[in-house]
Amino acid sequence: MSSANPAANLNQLPPEMLDFTLLKTTGALAPRLARLSLAGRKPILTPAFIGNTSRGVIPHVSQDNFRKCVGLNGVYVALEDFVEKHPQKTPPIFLYDVPDPLRRFIAFPQDTLLVLGARRTPPIPCPNANTNTEISLLTSVGFKAMSSDYYAAAARKLQPDIVVGLADIPFGQEAVGTKRKDKMSDRTETWMRDITAKRSSIGKDEKRFSIFAPILPIERDLQSWYLEHLMENMLDKISGLAIYDAYLLDELPEELLRFPRLSLHVPASPQELLRQVSLGMDIFTIPFVSSATDAGIALDFTFPAPEKSDSSESSRQSLGIDMWQASHAESVTPLTEGCTCYACTTHHRAYIQHLLSAKEMLGWVLIQIHNHGILDAFFAGVRTSIESGTFDADVAAYEAFYEPTLPEKTGQGPRVRGYQFQSQEHGKAGKKNPKGFKKLNGEAEMNGEVRLKAAHGQQPNRKPAMRDVIDDEALLGLVGMERVEPEVQMESLKVEDDSS
Numbered sequence: 001m002s003s004a005n006p007a008a009n010l011n012q013l014p015p016e017m018l019d020f021t022l023l024k025t026t027g028a029l030a031p032r033l034a035r036l037s038l039a040g041r042k043p044i045l046t047p048a049f050i051g052n053t054s055r056g057v058i059p060h061v062s063q064d065n066f067r068k069c070v071g072l073n074g075v076y077v078a079l080e081d082f083v084e085k086h087p088q089k090t091p092p093i094f095l096y097d098v099p100d101p102l103r104r105f106i107a108f109p110q111d112t113l114l115v116l117g118a119r120r121t122p123p124i125p126c127p128n129a130n131t132n133t134e135i136s137l138l139t140s141v142g143f144k145a146m147s148s149d150y151y152a153a154a155a156r157k158l159q160p161d162i163v164v165g166l167a168d169i170p171f172g173q174e175a176v177g178t179k180r181k182d183k184m185s186d187r188t189e190t191w192m193r194d195i196t197a198k199r200s201s202i203g204k205d206e207k208r209f210s211i212f213a214p215i216l217p218i219e220r221d222l223q224s225w226y227l228e229h230l231m232e233n234m235l236d237k238i239s240g241l242a243i244y245d246a247y248l249l250d251e252l253p254e255e256l257l258r259f260p261r262l263s264l265h266v267p268a269s270p271q272e273l274l275r276q277v278s279l280g281m282d283i284f285t286i287p288f289v290s291s292a293t294d295a296g297i298a299l300d301f302t303f304p305a306p307e308k309s310d311s312s313e314s315s316r317q318s319l320g321i322d323m324w325q326a327s328h329a330e331s332v333t334p335l336t337e338g339c340t341c342y343a344c345t346t347h348h349r350a351y352i353q354h355l356l357s358a359k360e361m362l363g364w365v366l367i368q369i370h371n372h373g374i375l376d377a378f379f380a381g382v383r384t385s386i387e388s389g390t391f392d393a394d395v396a397a398y399e400a401f402y403e404p405t406l407p408e409k410t411g412q413g414p415r416v417r418g419y420q421f422q423s424q425e426h427g428k429a430g431k432k433n434p435k436g437f438k439k440l441n442g443e444a445e446m447n448g449e450v451r452l453k454a455a456h457g458q459q460p461n462r463k464p465a466m467r468d469v470i471d472d473e474a475l476l477g478l479v480g481m482e483r484v485e486p487e488v489q490m491e492s493l494k495v496e497d498d499s500s
């Protein structure tokens, strides 16, 4: 895969060939620098992150702002976000009869790398178990089963650049028995065989997607059957790996080390990202960027960390700024001093807090643009640090400088959508989003401080249990859904133009 002169070779590659060139690595379990390139797409220097979309958009960032203000070279898209009419009707996206339909449907730039997976990252656990032929999805109108056939047909129709192979993972299940793990390995192997076979049947005049093979979050010996199959029959059919547990990277067989690694191991903090980078992970989707934004938290860190101004100072610096804090109400400084993002170069904290307080969408838009800028600069710093051989020392300094976790959410987020709740919360009664207004006399009981916050539109948030709540509308169809037998569900399951 690596070659001496990748730029020259690139022109000779067939258009669908993904190239992954290792630029620097010091061993199997070490940080590495590489370049992922595909003709027609912007190359991605790794370690890096790609945008994590929801319903085909990075939350709060419209596609024109994506071009102008975010500028990531790739995005991750989940099929479960698009098959909401399935199985009753063909989902609209499959009826969109143009070349490159997924990209055109979600209006991402031509040169953005599109990665398609079955499930969102992180996925919401589904109540129904996967079967030998189907995985459970959470669409916007409820839980559905999707077959391996359907997935392959969807991938062919939608023409993303990269497809993450189906993995049998019982998400949300804490203890998984050995027998179940055996099954995970068997089914994933079958499904990978299925999608590679189906892809090879795609004609030469049609666009072919690259396949990333899932590596299951179980011990190597329990997925050895699957891994052996990958090594014996699939090395020339796969282009990368999708890794669900970064801490099992040391068990990866040598034959698979040269492939790019997409992490689907959800990191909770930048420190966890650094740990994954130190094990040799290449590409990330980072859900905490959007969850920080929803909480009104502007991320505030750099890598390498700044020099400690006062060595006697023992307290560590926070990883983010809670923009709901009243202390920002008159602050005309940028979110982060020195940040070159659109939000920081155009606006100040007081305005952004004003927007949040008024529940004005632009507040979250600006924080989201900033948070992506912070991560972009973070990964640029990580690559420079690996290049100069100071990564381990820089990580140690980072961990000493910053708090280990992101700040707690205090203010309200935007309206909560259906996929943001945990499946066990389905049947719970009560308003899922608090009312936008309340009776005037109800406010009389508030004390002075609370009233001040309320004047800014900030909800006092007296019921912590109501912070992470559900959009009522998104729940339609989820509660009281009838159990439909899989055979009945699958009866009308056909992707248009599916000739395979």
Ligand SMILES: [Zn+2]
Pocket: 335, 336, 339, 340, 341, 342, 343, 344, 345, 369, 370, 371, 373
């Ligand atoms: Zn900024």
